[in-house]
Amino acid sequence: MGSFVPHTDADIAAMLEFLGLSGLDELYAAVPEAIRCAGLALPEALSEADLVARLEALGARNTGAGAVCFAGGGAYDHEVPAVVRALAGRSEFVTSYTPYQPEVAQGVLQALFEYQTMVARLAGLEIANASLYDGAAALVEATNLAASTTGSPLVYCSQGVNPRWVEVLRTFAHGSGHEVEVVPLAAGVTDWDGLAPGRAGAVVVAYPNYLGILEDLAAARAAADGLGAHLIVCQDPVAAGLLRSPGEAGADVVVGEGQALGNPLGFGGPYLGLFSCRAEHVRRLPGRLVGETVDVEGRRAYVTTLRAREQDIRREKAFSNVCTNETLMAVTAAVQLGWLGTAGLREVALRCARGTRYCREALCAIPGAEPVFDAPVLREFALRAPLDGEVIVDRLLAEGYLGGIPVRAGFGGTAAEGALLVAVTERRTAAEIDGFAAAFARVIR
Amino acid sequence: MTGDGMTRAPGGRAASAPLLGRAGEPTIFELSAPGRRAWSLRTTGLPEWSAAELVPAGHLRAEPVALPEVAERDLVGHFTRLSHRQYSVDLGAYPLGSCTMKYNPKVCDEAASIPAFRGVHPATPARGAQGWLQVLVELEEALCAITGMAAATLQPAAGAAGELTGLLLMRAHHERNGEVRRRVVIPESAHGTNPASVSLGGYAVATVGTDPRGLVDRKALGAVLGPDVAGIMLTNPNTLGLFEEEIVEIAEMVHDAGGLLYYDGANLNPMLGVVRPGDMGFDIVHLNLHKTFATPHGGGGPGAGPVAVGPGLVELLPGPRPARTDDGFGFVEPAASIGRIHSFHGNALVLLRAWCYIALNGGEGLRRVAETSVLNANWLHERLRGAYDFPFDRPVMHECVVSAASLKRETGVRALDVAKRLLEHGFHAPTVYFPLVVEEALMIEPTETESPETVAALADALVAIAAEARAHAAAGEDQPARDAPRTTPVRRLDEARAARQLVATFDQRPDREG
Numbered sequence: 001m002g003s004f005v006p007h008t009d010a011d012i013a014a015m016l017e018f019l020g021l022s023g024l025d026e027l028y029a030a031v032p033e034a035i036r037c038a039g040l041a042l043p044e045a046l047s048e049a050d051l052v053a054r055l056e057a058l059g060a061r062n063t064g065a066g067a068v069c070f071a072g073g074g075a076y077d078h079e080v081p082a083v084v085r086a087l088a089g090r091s092e093f094v095t096s097y098t099p100y101q102p103e104v105a106q107g108v109l110q111a112l113f114e115y116q117t118m119v120a121r122l123a124g125l126e127i128a129n130a131s132l133y134d135g136a137a138a139l140v141e142a143t144n145l146a147a148s149t150t151g152s153p154l155v156y157c158s159q160g161v162n163p164r165w166v167e168v169l170r171t172f173a174h175g176s177g178h179e180v181e182v183v184p185l186a187a188g189v190t191d192w193d194g195l196a197p198g199r200a201g202a203v204v205v206a207y208p209n210y211l212g213i214l215e216d217l218a219a220a221r222a223a224a225d226g227l228g229a230h231l232i233v234c235q236d237p238v239a240a241g242l243l244r245s246p247g248e249a250g251a252d253v254v255v256g257e258g259q260a261l262g263n264p265l266g267f268g269g270p271y272l273g274l275f276s277c278r279a280e281h282v283r284r285l286p287g288r289l290v291g292e293t294v295d296v297e298g299r300r301a302y303v304t305t306l307r308a309r310e311q312d313i314r315r316e317k318a319f320s321n322v323c324t325n326e327t328l329m330a331v332t333a334a335v336q337l338g339w340l341g342t343a344g345l346r347e348v349a350l351r352c353a354r355g356t357r358y359c360r361e362a363l364c365a366i367p368g369a370e371p372v373f374d375a376p377v378l379r380e381f382a383l384r385a386p387l388d389g390e391v392i393v394d395r396l397l398a399e400g401y402l403g404g405i406p407v408r409a410g411f412g413g414t415a416a417e418g419a420l421l422v423a424v425t426e427r428r429t430a431a432e433i434d435g436f437a438a439a440f441a442r443v444i445r
Numbered sequence: 446m447t448g449d450g451m452t453r454a455p456g457g458r459a460a461s462a463p464l465l466g467r468a469g470e471p472t473i474f475e476l477s478a479p480g481r482r483a484w485s486l487r488t489t490g491l492p493e494w495s496a497a498e499l500v501p502a503g504h505l506r507a508e509p510v511a512l513p514e515v516a517e518r519d520l521v522g523h524f525t526r527l528s529h530r531q532y533s534v535d536l537g538a539y540p541l542g543s544c545t546m547k548y549n550p551k552v553c554d555e556a557a558s559i560p561a562f563r564g565v566h567p568a569t570p571a572r573g574a575q576g577w578l579q580v581l582v583e584l585e586e587a588l589c590a591i592t593g594m595a596a597a598t599l600q601p602a603a604g605a606a607g608e609l610t611g612l613l614l615m616r617a618h619h620e621r622n623g624e625v626r627r628r629v630v631i632p633e634s635a636h637g638t639n640p641a642s643v644s645l646g647g648y649a650v651a652t653v654g655t656d657p658r659g660l661v662d663r664k665a666l667g668a669v670l671g672p673d674v675a676g677i678m679l680t681n682p683n684t685l686g687l688f689e690e691e692i693v694e695i696a697e698m699v700h701d702a703g704g705l706l707y708y709d710g711a712n713l714n715p716m717l718g719v720v721r722p723g724d725m726g727f728d729i730v731h732l733n734l735h736k737t738f739a740t741p742h743g744g745g746g747p748g749a750g751p752v753a754v755g756p757g758l759v760e761l762l763p764g765p766r767p768a769r770t771d772d773g774f775g776f777v778e779p780a781a782s783i784g785r786i787h788s789f790h791g792n793a794l795v796l797l798r799a800w801c802y803i804a805l806n807g808g809e810g811l812r813r814v815a816e817t818s819v820l821n822a823n824w825l826h827e828r829l830r831g832a833y834d835f836p837f838d839r840p841v842m843h844e845c846v847v848s849a850a851s852l853k854r855e856t857g858v859r860a861l862d863v864a865k866r867l868l869e870h871g872f873h874a875p876t877v878y879f880p881l882v883v884e885e886a887l888m889i890e891p892t893e894t895e896s897p898e899t900v901a902a903l904a905d906a907l908v909a910i911a912a913e914a915r916a917h918a919a920a921g922e923d924q925p926a927r928d929a930p931r932t933t934p935v936r937r938l939d940e941a942r943a944a945r946q947l948v949a950t951f952d953q954r955p956d957r958e959g
Contacts, residue, residue, distance in 0.1 A: 045807025059561030064573025107531030133602035171784030268567030268789025270747030312637025321641035324603035328743025344484035
């Protein structure tokens, strides 16, 4: 019904005539009759108006969309202003392809150059790429870089790294042959003391970690040094507004989930994999990299560079197979960081921390509720209550709150199992938090 | 008039796009003034604890992260001007071969901006996201109907992620059968991501050549197949735009040798409703929703690369999978899952757009998409006869590959020059120098959304460029194509300098270092 094919029947007839054909079927003479399709079993086509009505009906069944959000775990409900939506929605950015013809792609290329600069500054490192799929993909690529540079496939990954990312790491390790060893937490922070002596390719730590706790990056760096390994830090780009940069603490590679930088929650995607590294690793950098140069008239211009690293040129010897990335999300992040500026990013992080303290105190004042660990947190914390986290989330949803994320996978048999991971962003008001605490008290009673 | 019957003006030529001067755009860092701001945040009523009260001293950053400080007006000006330095499908035809840069329907973008979809946290319990889960399940079902497969994962965020997922499924399948197979066959004309994905999947690459028809050399394939081969990765039509007409025989050969067939869906567009990969004999199929199903490519992403499989591989799929349940929709974990491959459920807002596109087209509409994409490509191909070489002179599918080898020999004008000159005619360039098996290749995919008038104008431009080159060569004059483009925001770049003196951030500029 909604057809995006401009051809009229007369057009088709004229074109077929030019080709000396009598019907569209003849275009497919090379396709054996025996395997041709008799028609697709799909619902009848909808008009645009009918489609919109269907979307409205389906959207109404997403009751969680209206809930006040206290969930995080890598996806955060941050302020996204109209200006970011408007600029990121410009059709020149939305409907262009990979910048293969730089003369007509300076818009995307320069925006990516600006994005790379901002991401490198957040990480405290020299180089950032033009984005990867999401935080998990960025972590996988970081371990690939570390393993190929150090020659060791052994990855020591803190239990405090997002358990979904660790799962992804394990999935891809089936192909790469990496060994992933999880290093447990003790009192909320990674216990590096138990590592066997020897060599490893990578030590991975999250800052803050999945339970919201501030890890000791110096201890992680020392552990990596003892193993001849690269230190990979999973950084929260919003928390970076207040926290020391991982680069300053000696990280070789910094990865992160960039959704929080202007991209909607969107049921999990498209998000944005942040990836930064030391300049010495640039020739093993995964994905695209934009560099500055000049044109034949000496004007400043931008182009994807060090292309010899990439899959289409290096083929089976490439370090990564990434081609399509998340350019539009990276452009969005650059606009969001431009909107926030130096003071705005710090203010967002500060307000997250204030809301988190206020919420943690309010919830922990409820009889039966207590923090899983006493260690310092920034924008997220794990809470234990007499009920399982999943039950609490379910009941809170009925009260109009997305109460957090139940802690389970990756934390089985630990103090955090069954806890609830609660995140507070700068969008949450004292009144919302008070209401949340009251609902929480009701549902665990 | 060219005798092809097209007289109306084309809707897809961007040559009339206005340019207000040719000055460069400063970076946002150069627009920054200390203390200027655009941001404002919600009033929260929370206690105003200081950073020092909230963050232990050892963790607190000494200086804030240096970011641009601009007014909202300047932010808008900057990124709007950047957008004016960018070609896009909305502006004109984008005939990049193998990229399927078709028009992206606006209602699909609007769907993705509906708060009830856009604002849902991915950890929302299933009962709070029934609409989302229904969309994902229906999309999976539609993709299975289109490909002739049993089930699909929607997690892969792009085509290359889908490829690697497919290879891990292939590995898990053989391991489950207690077999160790070390090699995956790919044709020499394969997409660049294929060999890289094979390596990351833990396999060695075995290459098979192209026969004189431009198809997989079956004799060479027979010589490669054996107990060590895990499977083969193919596109069909292949990267020369040709349908692998012996696909049924190829499938039989691979299956007889115990291998699986992997379908790279980059070229699915001309097959919609005509022939399904499952009916060709494929076991694993990835789809590029940002190509075939019209989701916008965003300057290089986001994409979505769902992977569909035959009945024997369903239990190996990544989990958790959205599924129908007794009381609506929920998640299930496949019994022998290879594991998660995305932080959450995949690029959901891209998946939603593809669901919309399929709903708008229906089965018959998709078949119309396929047929007209093939019609446009064949018509364009025929119009280029005489101007360029036809390395494989056969009817094509959705794209055609022609060669500028003779043109280069006669005039010195290369495929790259043709591409750059085409920009001056108001069209994006085709893919050049790919596939590698064709010298001076120009790979051209008009797509079905370009009108006959636009395709005619594109053909006229390509023919005119070749004619101009030959005329200038005959007259012994300089070749305009060698200096093209001149009308674009910047001209040809010093790409060697970009690599040799790497400046990948504003802080790496020579005048800012040291």
